[in-house]
Amino acid sequence: MKVQKEKKIMSEKKFLLSFFALSLAVLLVMSLVVFWYDPYVYYRMPEDRLIINNYRFINPGIAKNAEYDAAVVGSSMTQNFDMPLMREELGVDPVKLSVGGMSVEGMRLTVDLLKKEGKAKTVFVCLDLPSMNKEGDDLKTYATYLYDDDVLNDVKYLCGYETWMRLLPVNAGFSVLDAVGYEIPRFYATRDIDRIAEWHEDAKYGKEYLISDYRKSAANCTKTSDTTEEIVARMQKNVDAVLELFDCAEFEECVVFLPPYSQIFWERVSQTGEMEAYLSVRKYILSAVSEYGNMKLFDFQAIAETADLDNYKDYTHYSKDINDLMVHAFASGEALVHEADLPTFNDALLSRYETFRAQNGEWLDLA
Amino acid sequence: MTFSTYLFLFLFLPLSLLGYFALSRAKNPVWQRLFLLAASLVFIGYAGVLHLVWLLASGTLAYLFALWLGKAQTKAQRKTALVLGVVIQVGLLAYCKYYNFFAENLLPLFGKDFTAVNIFLPLGISFFTFQQLMLLVNVYQEKYRVGSPLTYALFLAFFPYRSSGPIVDWSVMSEQIEDPSRRRFDTARFTRGLYLLVVGLAKKLVLADTLAIFVNNGFAYEGALRAPAAWAVMLSYTFQLYFDFSGYSDMALGIAQMFGFDLPQNFDSPYKSESCTVFWRRWHMTLGRALTTCVYIPLGGNRRGLPRTCLNIFLVMAVSGLWHGASWTFVLWGVIYGAIQVFERISMPLLEKIPKTLRVIGTFLTVNLLWVLFRAPTLEGAAKIYGGLFRFSSLGLSQFSVLAEDGIIGLPTPLAVAFVLGMLAVSFVAVFCFENAYRKAQSLVLDKKTLCWLVFLFVLSFVHLSRLSTFIYVNF
DSSP: OOOOOOOOOOOOOHHHHHHHHHHHHHHHHHHHHEEEEEEEOSSSOOOOOOOEEOOOHHHHHHHHOOOOSSSESGGGGTTTOOHHHHHHHHHOOEEEEOOOOOOOOHHHHHHHHHHHHOOSSSSEOOOOOOHOOOOOOOOOSSSGGGGGGSSGHHHHHHHIIIIIIIIIIHHHHHHHHHHOOOEEEEEEEEEOHHHHHHHGGGOOOHHHHHHHHHHHHGGOOOOSSSSHHHHHHHHHHHHHHHHHOOOOOOOSSEEEEOOOOOHHHHHHHHTTOOHHHHHHHHHHHHHHHHHHHEEEEEEEOGGGGGGGGGGGGGOOOHHHHHHHHHHHHHHTTTEOOGGGGGTTTHHHHHHHHHHHHHHHHHHHHHH | OOOHHHHIIIIIIHHHHHHHHHHGGGGSSHHHHHHHHHHHHHHTTTTHHHHHHHHHHHHHHHHHHHHHHHHHHHHHHHHHHHHHHHHHHHHIIIIIIIEEEHHHHGGGGGGGGOOOOOOOOOHHHHHHHHHHHHHHHHHHTSSOOOOOOHHHHHHHHHHHHEEEEEEOHHHHHHHHHHHHHGSSSSSHHHHHHHHHHHHHHHHIIIIIIHHHHHHHHHHHHOOOHHHHHHHHHHHHHHHHHHHHHHHHHHHHHHHHHHOOOOOOOOOOOOGOSSSSSHHHHHSHHHHHHHIIIIIIIITTTTHHHHHHHHHHHHHHHHHHHHHSSSSSHHHHHHHHHHHHHHHHHHHHHHHTOOOHHHHHHHHHHHHHHHHHHHHSSHHHHHHHHHEEEHHHSSOOTTTTHHHOSSSSOOOOOHHHHHHHHHHHHHHHHHHSSSSHHHHHHHHHOOOOHHHHHHHHEEEEEEEHHSSOOGGGGGGG
């Protein structure tokens, strides 16, 4: 005969005490696991371990725990910079703290952390013009709790959603696969913090992709409803906000640069009716940068490579060769511009754009 | 301040409970009530002082009219007090919530241009307006009278139900507020409350907020959704809305129980209903009761023959549609439900011959289809999802990657499909295979299994707390 096990019923008081004690114990154990494994490198840099390639969560840890004297800050335009090359060419020891589509507020978070840590003497700052042309910035995709010293909100890391439901299981899974000899693609995880956020190995470059994309998106290309004055005002406000972040004693040198978009980008800007505003803001940037003693401006927007579409994966994103070219230019001073260049600052860009148009007008106009 | 935040769960709620029960030793119950009122005012005021001012102004007016109704000598005086009281309450609601909607639709008829006006929407206005309308109607019908101003103020502001219901009648709360046996800490009631709070948290944070990712991406998708993705979006919203609102209601009931108050049940496994009529008896039950008191019965209810009953049912559902939001999608949604319920009323003997399982499936599908209208910002937006439901030209599984995208991590298609379908499967099991949380709480077995389950849900919810979101019904 089967004997049915009788359920052991607890008193309410015992149930409540058990609930609170057990919940606390589980959360404590979870916190200790995260503290020990530290998937975001938030407490220490690991000796030799795969780090998940998610810069949004890793950057604060790198800024806090890595050894460096320079930092690269900006959008995806900066993600393929070669750190060893920068060390070799520029004599600095940099870390990369870039975030795709980095907003002004995102940059503020990063720069505030850099200032607090006080390690970076030189900063390389990308002024990405489309990012400057945005309003209503928010930090929805930033793990803001990783950027401050508030121990209480570390709970969002130790027992948080992104840690436990996403990064920790994936990171642990990668570590296991790595341990049994499976090679994890660098796009997902890496041992080398120099290579966090890199995407160039997985990108496909070529003129044919850009032309195809240009044709497909032609129908959606509409004139902006904003006036030139409105666009200029918005962009100037954002530029000022960014430059002010670097106006401090912590940064001995601030290398600001305008990234080399493809000439199709300028064609689109022209079609949307924003060319005049962008040209005006470029000049504004040069005069604004000139006012800061610790800043210099490099302009790569008119270089010959911008007309060779085989260097691009889309209108704005260029190959690593172009990043390397920029590093060489930082070292040699090529592409460095001064306040005296202001009257003719846009000439080279306009000339490059018009030549590009003349040479490619057939398919540019047909689309 | 919403329930599912660190601030509420680990600071506001524990401090409020501690203060409240510490004062239970005071001989005069007024101190305890005053403390709970103050805590509630802090809760509301945290959203903005204007919310507080509006609630107090609207509540004071309703209280004065309820006093007038109670003291009025003649029927004419009573009628005047009722009509004035109702007009003021409905007028305030109409101004805050419907001004732009009516102006946008009516002004062009008179050849005038419409410019949207930015109007302040007080927290929980749709809920406290109905609460006050019920009070006025019931006092008019001499079911009860209002009590002391302090009891009334606590009834009005009690924070567990202030932002999104349940819509509680004065008779339910006033008796409990003044019941001395409820002043002391009751371990059994507190345990039941904790159970409901944790289950509600899990429904909201783990299920609803995850499903919300698929829903938001699906409705924002600019291309043509294929059938698998469109069905996934529609089902996700059906489950999201249920877990969001019933999760909130569980939390509200649970928190109230921790303080010693029993609030009325708001959800009774509505997706297991065998008709839309039954569905509306089991979904947002306290709104149904409020609409019955304030609209259906004053219109004559079912006492004036079948045609008039059908018209009354139809009108109640149309009002329900408009209550949910000021847009034509809500109106159409309510009107369609009205028509369906009239149809069910007339043909119930015939419908009852269909096997119950088939009726449940049919009702669930109907409710699903109508939620699309409820969620879509415009009729065109709804048509886009409806069109997708029948777009079988290709599977379009890559669209699941778009549905699962949340701005931080993109999943490859197979993982995205597994994630979306996995969440839907869990939701399906939770809705159709689990016992209703409210009923389960009433006969809670305090064994190790329940303890482990509750700890698991709490820890899982705690982990999800770092992901921010608001409750859908706060918007209504």
